[in-house]
Amino acid sequence: MRPPRLALVPGEPAGVGPELCVRLAQRPRDYSLTAFGDRDTLQSAADALGLPLVMTPPDSADDRAGTLALVEVPNATPVRFGQPDPLNARAVIDALLAAGAGCLDGGFDGVVTGPVHKAAINAGGIAYSGTTELLANQAGCGVVMMLANPTMRVALATTHLPLRQVADAITTQSLRHVLLTLHDALQRDFGIDTPTIAVLGLNPHAGEDGVLGDEEIRVLQPVIESLRGEGLRLLGPLPADTAFLPARLAQVDAVLAMYHDQGLPVLKFSGFESAVNLTLGLPYPRVAVDHGTALDLAGSGAADPSSLFAAADTCARMAATRLAHRHDPAGTAHGACQ
Template structure:
């Protein structure tokens, strides 16, 4: 359903409820005017959220529903996945909190695939614990890739800094073997498409980081730059893609450098996320780029150390919600624009003569 005809329905999975997931969700929705901007649909438990809102002294009211199809505008909707009491043990993952995280994610995703919600925002999960109970992926990205049948790029975004990573959640020892020319070319092309369609960047400029210290130092500290990364960049550049590099990662994230580009492609997780979270921790958003649907999340984890203490900052989760809404609208506008541009103009019977022009006497 087009956002032109309704407020965007934001599906929210709750993550591990013994972490800070419910707290940052509740805090993000605490303003009574929030439903003027979108329709929240939480996939959780009424009793669980009632307990947690009392812990954090928040006055949130829910519209309890059995399915996302029943969600009402102007209300904070709660798809009640269970009517049982939840045993909250802040700060530690339990079988109950882990299974609820899986159930919430799967229910929200199914609603997304059924077009019952427009976008999905995921609260933090404990990946290790979820895998113990049958979750087959080392994170959200792989899960959504499987559901979409398409590869995604992990893209960390703010207004001023956007960082993607070529390899996701894999051991450092496996990084070099998971980088190749064709993969890099596909990822850079995907970033270009994402920036155009989802962020309204007309001519994206992509900076690519090297894998090795000092970007290999001319081959002295590794050959991947010379043999893989440089050829990929050169081939794309010669075909019109504004890709540049490879740049040494240790000196790249200075304001005068990274702000000259629309996005950065790092070779591995910590190479990109460590500087990103340092520069943009509070407002950073994790976006799964390249999928047919919009999924975002905050750029932090479950934070068991502060769970239940009313210390969690909801800024990143709020940013994740509004980033998802913005991307959804941008993508709709882009597709409308391209559709109109490609639609053939109707032929006129006047052989090109404008009937509004004055006729010769």
């Protein structure tokens, strides 16, 4: 089987993304890496770090340390570290879409993305809520957000919603979709034949038999029981305050949290530097860093590259597992976008 081919998008050019990509290019790798971005910005980042960088044509097979294949997506205006310019918003979006299109047409096997600056993109006249939504719309897929580090995987039933809206957003249809997408991803992307998923309750103590809320009785439990009947291995609904105990985590392959701050603080506390953000349900793996643009660090060389390293390694493993599944006639999926 050939090595996975990954597309790399630095993100906001004035942030730490370009210099993290330069650092990634210095590492030996067992996958092919092609950046989608501005040549001058990447070179400026390399110069600021004092690191070598040889940028090669996109069809180059040279993956030696210090080299980086490049699909040029020029910025509209020169970049100054730490100062996002809305004029460059279109280049950021174009790079993301070009990388996604490269995966959709089979030229690449996965996308690794650096941090973007939402305010700068919107100030550039582009309506943008996030890269997850951008790539999902491009592919025409319903997706699920999952964060992971070496300790745990936590997927989200809802993402960036006010707490007042969370309960109404968790429906039978939406929860079923999330669980099937998560189950399929654990099989296809992580090679887990029969994954076990812990499903957290929405309410304290998972509702205490309806005393503290009835969402577990009305929505969560019926969906869980229905999917168990289809062969999924699901635990729950579980009280969130004890679900992350080490003994419990040792029994599961992923945890499904009902809302953003129910699961992610625990994951980030257990290993923020190595945490990555995954978009499940796309026709290809997409893995992002789990941090922001760090404008105050841009150009200083002080930014920690651990999350980008982990994102690239994770994406490469997922892509390799998918490539292996393509030759497995038993590898089936519930989602139309898989």
